[in-house]
Amino acid sequence: MRILPVLxxxxxxxxxxxxxxxxxKRREFTNExxxxxxxxxxxxxxxxxxxxxxxxDGKYGIIRCTRDRTEETRAAIACINNSGGIPISTRVLGISGTIKGATEKFIQKMLVKEPEPENK
Amino acid sequence: MSLFDRNFYDFIVNPSPEDKDSIPGLAQQAKKYGYSGMALVNTQVTETDTENLPPDFSIYHAAGISCKQTKLRSEIQKHSKKNDIIIVMGGDELLNRAAVETPGLDILLQPGEFNHVHARFAHDNSITIGFDIGSLIRNRGDARIRELTTMRRNLIYVRKYDLPAILTANAATIYDLRAPREMAAIASLFGMTQKEASDAMSTTPLEILKTKSQDYVQNGIEVL
Incomplete structure (x- = not known):
């Protein structure tokens, strides 16, 4: 059943x-x-x-959470320290209200930035 | 200006001595995460390491001391000439007491048993209390609950006695480092506000470095 937009x-x-x-892998990251x-x-x-x-996609990603609990979600993401014995480190690039915003503002910006050191 | 638009420092980084790329790797990762400097604990920096460092990134030397309380004073005196920062790893009540009574000490990291008497001495000798965020990242379950309880109690003393506080990831590899905003988010788990966390990574480290400069005489007095 459809939920009223205001609710x-x-x-x-x-x-x-x-x-x-x-x-x-995606499944492993979700579990962690x-x-x-x-x-x-x-x-x-x-x-x-x-x-x-x-x-x-193995390097960048987007997580959805409720608006009032963004800081807690950020802490939960930061506390991931390994996945199946492989040590990992995570960083939140930015927070947005839309998927489009999150992709354009943060992830695409990182992807544009990345090739620079290879050219040097 | 945002709270996280500052120069951040991580003062307790333990690179592994066997790995040659450890120091430049850690420096690059820290720079990427938005830090402007870090202090290496009990580590010799070779020339190749300094060449491979990213630009505008400062490295400081720290001495990490963990010994019996009877030897503490002599150990601190021994290390204070060669190193920028002196750190004592917190332990039992007697060790913490000996540490806060020694004026030459800079940081007491994660003191387990800490009370108002310790806090008063720490205030008199301007000793910074270190909060080890890395212990919250690496541990799970009971161990993490214990650490959180300790940190929550230490934060009460920090606020009551107006002690300087410092946040550190206590990193050994690049995977242990976290960006300043993430550190603040984890610090909020034991009740630290965003402002306190931001100050603990930028203002307090700079204050510690200021006390080490040659013009500094004592709190409030400086040679111009």
């Missing part, structure tokens, strides 16, 4: 970057994110945060 949860989209030795969030805030906190992995 919908307000959302935020967090663009993030993963640094790791090997590529982490949920593990980390559950370990920090418990089941109640997770239901309030409602984190969802929207897109992920």
């Amino acid at each position: 919908r949860d307000k959302k935020r989209y967090l663009a993030f970057e993963v640094t790791s030795g090997q590529k982490i 994110l949920h593990d980390s969030a559950r370990s920090l805030f418990g089941d109640t906190g997770l239901s309030e945060m409602n984190p969802h992995l929207i897109s992920y």
Whole structure:
């Protein structure tokens, strides 16, 4: 059933970057994110945060969460330290209200920046 | 100006001595995350390391001391000439007491048993209390609960006695480092505000470096 627009949860989209030795699969990253969030805030906190992995390509990705719990989601993302024994480090590039905004403002900007050191 | 538009420093970084690329790698990652400098604990920096450092990135030398409380004073005196920053890894009550009573010390990292007496001495000797965010990232379950409890209690003393505080990732590899905003988000788990966290990574480290400059005499007095 359709939810009235005024009654919908307000959302935020967090663009993030993963640094790791090997590529982490989408499923593994989702598991780590949920593990980390559950370990920090418990089941109640997770239901309030409602984190969802929207897109992920092995390096950059977007996570959706509720507007009031962005700081908690950021902490949960930062607390991911390994995935199946591979150490990883994550950084939130920026927060936006739309997927388009998160992609254009943060991820595409990083992709444009990246090739520079290779040319030098 | 935003709270996170400053120069940030991470003062406790432990690069592994075996890995040759460890120091430039850590420096590059830290620079990418928005830090302007870091302090290496008990590490010799070779010439090749300094050549490979990114521009506008400063490296400081720190001495990390963990010993018995009877030897602490002599250890601090021994290391204070060669190093920029003196750090004591917090331990039991007696060690923490000996540490806060020594004026030459800069940072007491994650003191486990800390009370109002310690806090008063720390205030008199202007000793910074270090919060080890890395322990929250690496640990899970019971261990993390203990660390969070310790940090929440230490934060009460920091506020009550107006002590300087510092946040550090206590990183050994590039995967242990976190960007300043992430550090602030994790610090909010034990009740630290964004402003306090931002100050703990930018203002307090700069204050510590200021006390090390040659013109500095004591708090409030400076040779012009």
